[in-house]
Amino acid sequence: MILSACIPEPENPTIQLSETSQLAQVRDWFEANKTKLRLPDRGTNYRTESQELILPFFEKGPDWEQFHHYYFPDGREVFEVSLENENLYIPKAKDAGASEEYVDYFQNILFVKHPTLPKFDPLIIRYYPDKNTSNREFSEISYEMIDEKWSGWIDLFTYDEHYLMGYKVTEGELTHTREMQKNPENARKIAVSSENKSDEAIHCYPVATDWYDGRTGEYLDTTWAQTCEWQRGGSRSGGGRGDGGYEEEKPRGGADSPGGGCKKCYDPPEVPAPTLRVEIDQTVKDNPYLMCILKKLELSKFVNDLALFDGTAQNGRNVILKVGETENPEANAETNDDLGPYHIQIILNQNRLGRNSLEMARTFLHEMIHAELFRAIFHKNGTPLDRNFEANFAKYMLLYKGDAAIHHNYMAENMVNKMASVLSQIHSHLGKQSFLNDPDVIAAFPKGLPSGFYHGIAWNGLKWTDKWRYNLPERSSYEKYQKVGADNLTDNCNSN
Numbered sequence: 001m002i003l004s005a006c007i008p009e010p011e012n013p014t015i016q017l018s019e020t021s022q023l024a025q026v027r028d029w030f031e032a033n034k035t036k037l038r039l040p041d042r043g044t045n046y047r048t049e050s051q052e053l054i055l056p057f058f059e060k061g062p063d064w065e066q067f068h069h070y071y072f073p074d075g076r077e078v079f080e081v082s083l084e085n086e087n088l089y090i091p092k093a094k095d096a097g098a099s100e101e102y103v104d105y106f107q108n109i110l111f112v113k114h115p116t117l118p119k120f121d122p123l124i125i126r127y128y129p130d131k132n133t134s135n136r137e138f139s140e141i142s143y144e145m146i147d148e149k150w151s152g153w154i155d156l157f158t159y160d161e162h163y164l165m166g167y168k169v170t171e172g173e174l175t176h177t178r179e180m181q182k183n184p185e186n187a188r189k190i191a192v193s194s195e196n197k198s199d200e201a202i203h204c205y206p207v208a209t210d211w212y213d214g215r216t217g218e219y220l221d222t223t224w225a226q227t228c229e230w231q232r233g234g235s236r237s238g239g240g241r242g243d244g245g246y247e248e249e250k251p252r253g254g255a256d257s258p259g260g261g262c263k264k265c266y267d268p269p270e271v272p273a274p275t276l277r278v279e280i281d282q283t284v285k286d287n288p289y290l291m292c293i294l295k296k297l298e299l300s301k302f303v304n305d306l307a308l309f310d311g312t313a314q315n316g317r318n319v320i321l322k323v324g325e326t327e328n329p330e331a332n333a334e335t336n337d338d339l340g341p342y343h344i345q346i347i348l349n350q351n352r353l354g355r356n357s358l359e360m361a362r363t364f365l366h367e368m369i370h371a372e373l374f375r376a377i378f379h380k381n382g383t384p385l386d387r388n389f390e391a392n393f394a395k396y397m398l399l400y401k402g403d404a405a406i407h408h409n410y411m412a413e414n415m416v417n418k419m420a421s422v423l424s425q426i427h428s429h430l431g432k433q434s435f436l437n438d439p440d441v442i443a444a445f446p447k448g449l450p451s452g453f454y455h456g457i458a459w460n461g462l463k464w465t466d467k468w469r470y471n472l473p474e475r476s477s478y479e480k481y482q483k484v485g486a487d488n489l490t491d492n493c494n495s496n
Contacts (some may be wrong), residue, residue, distance in 0.1 A: 022069075022077075026111045030120070041284075066082035068142040070421040108331065110124075111120065123156055123164070125143055127154045128155070134149070142491075144425070209222065253478055275306075276307035277319065279321065289353075292493035293360050296429040297364055297422070299425065300422045303419065309321075318341065325347075334349075366419070369415055381465055392414070417455070420454040420458040429493065441484060453479060455481075457481065459482070
């Protein structure tokens, strides 16, 4: 079964507003509801009986000019917006390893769209780099995109300063979690069955954390947190349960109330093990340009959740990525499962490797989604692409004939937003500044790059789908973005 990436591309399942229009909706909702999101003044004692961390409330002004737009793996839409307010709470604990180096602590606000109600769950996210080599500009880091050189703590709070969860990241890898708990001596010990071998790699222990005002240095509070660490390959349950850990009694709350101290309102997305294990053939390894683009794709959380580029035959690979001849000589690449679900092949057309780096990244991404669809259909064990995959995919199998039509129509209606988000995240590593400085690009977009530009690029390869042909009002704009991209995007890929 051959799937060609040269097939043109359609649009998403529902008519999508532009990112800036959506952001205006978020801003309007926030302005209408922000007074309802805070607690009444509590005086100087911010601790509750359950030892939940509630720190002093400060008015928080989102900087609407700086934002990231992406989707959690479970499909929830997120806008991450810079916060103008500089009041940060700095955690200092034995496990946090506070550094003496100058580092840029900063905070953003996540607006997580509710899946059914016309509201957003606003969360404060705070980044505490371990060292100055982890300092990042706003455009270089988000909750969805932590690069392999970043180390530090990430803490999540509700808008009214209830602590939710903390994550320790070491060189791009999640290594610890922490969550507020009752005093260890009063907590109920969790018994772990010896049959649950995956939990043996987890170690949980209570840690006291002192909190200070990042601006004044004033001591604010001390809390206990259950901190869990794991080794690679262990269970990533983290949070409130673990081997030898304690179970936190989470407060009850109305899940449909706007914001507030409801821990049930927001569940940080769990990251399953990647389902694609990709063996990189020597024909790709010998091409530094292709390898550089692959490395930049790996900076994306979506790609990391989807695929692990470690594969050899000995490591259980199910996909082989190589350069060669494609059955269709005009195709950018082809994906097939002719040899079965453990030998899926992605073949990059050896005669079409000279395209710009962002378009090459799109081809990689497009073909990996094809590979994951083949894998998910065969194994029927779920996929990071779609939490309700089997039910959702069934309708495409009824409506269309042949793998290419089935896959592409599914991708057109479900994957374009996610692909566009990945391309937007990695473009700064693939010659974005040179692109923006191009006189032809400036002439085409005198007011700056349109918010739908990356959607336009993501639609390449999907133009023969029903969504593109019959239900895509933005099609002419996307064709313009594709034309400007084809003529002006660069071949740059930063090896750093």
